[in-house]
Amino acid sequence: MTSDELTDRGGLATTGIMQGKQGMRGIKKMAVAALASLTLAGCITVEAPDKPIVIELNVNIRQEVIYRLAEDAGNTIEENADIF
Amino acid sequence: MGDFMTKRVTKAILTGAAIATALGGIAAPAYAQRDPAYAAARAAGEVGEKMDGYLGIVVAETPELRRIVNDINIKRRAVYSEKAQESNATLEEYALTAGCIAIAKTVPGEKYQAPDGSWQTRTDAPPMRDSRCP
Numbered sequence: 001m002t003s004d005e006l007t008d009r010g011g012l013a014t015t016g017i018m019q020g021k022q023g024m025r026g027i028k029k030m031a032v033a034a035l036a037s038l039t040l041a042g043c044i045t046v047e048a049p050d051k052p053i054v055i056e057l058n059v060n061i062r063q064e065v066i067y068r069l070a071e072d073a074g075n076t077i078e079e080n081a082d083i084f
Numbered sequence: 085m086g087d088f089m090t091k092r093v094t095k096a097i098l099t100g101a102a103i104a105t106a107l108g109g110i111a112a113p114a115y116a117q118r119d120p121a122y123a124a125a126r127a128a129g130e131v132g133e134k135m136d137g138y139l140g141i142v143v144a145e146t147p148e149l150r151r152i153v154n155d156i157n158i159k160r161r162a163v164y165s166e167k168a169q170e171s172n173a174t175l176e177e178y179a180l181t182a183g184c185i186a187i188a189k190t191v192p193g194e195k196y197q198a199p200d201g202s203w204q205t206r207t208d209a210p211p212m213r214d215s216r217c218p
Contacts (some may be wrong), residue, residue, distance in 0.1 A: 061176060061216070063215075063216040066177070068171075069171055069177060069178055070184070070218040073167070073182040073184075077185055077189065082118055083159045084186055
């Protein structure tokens with residue numbers, strides 16, 4: 001690669017000068033946002049549950065399955081009365 | 085030859101039936117009654133119906149009670165297993181369902197396991213059962 005292939009250099013980066021009124025407006029906006037977030041923070045409260053979370057055992061056996069099997073199981077018990 | 089074979093088969097069947105009858109209860113039809121030792125232990129509240137569909141020992145364990153309970157539970161498990169397969173359900177699902185019904189069918193004085201795991205004596209009131217029971 002040779003320097004001939006490079007394009008011309010761009011201008012140097014410059015810092016914009018803040019102009020009086022606009023600068024103040026920015027600060028005001030930030031202040032309002034800060035106030036708003038403070039107010040909102042007061043509204044959202046997350047409370048820890050006072051009771052422990054209980055996970056029921058055998059939760060994988062669903063009620064609908066039991067209802068489906070109920071009649072058949074009832075017959076099975078009657079047919080095998082010697083072991084029930 | 086054919087006749088000879090038929091006679092042999094017939095004889096074998098008859099012998100088998102005779103042995104079964106002699107051993108007692110093997111060839112017994114369905115709707116058979118409870119073994120007297122089991123019936124007595126049940127009535128005395130020494131054994132009770134558990135939520136999971138099996139029999140449990142309520143009082144201090146003795147070898148005799150363990151024998152009765154194991155014998156019943158092995159037989160129950162075999163029945164549950166077969167029926168669960170027919171119903172396209174798992175062994176545990178079928179056993180739990182049977183447990184619901186077995187507890188419901190207890191008579192006053194008999195023991196059953198409440199949802200909190202404690203042993204309860206059945207009264208005239210409906211038994212305390214799992215909330216999923218029908």
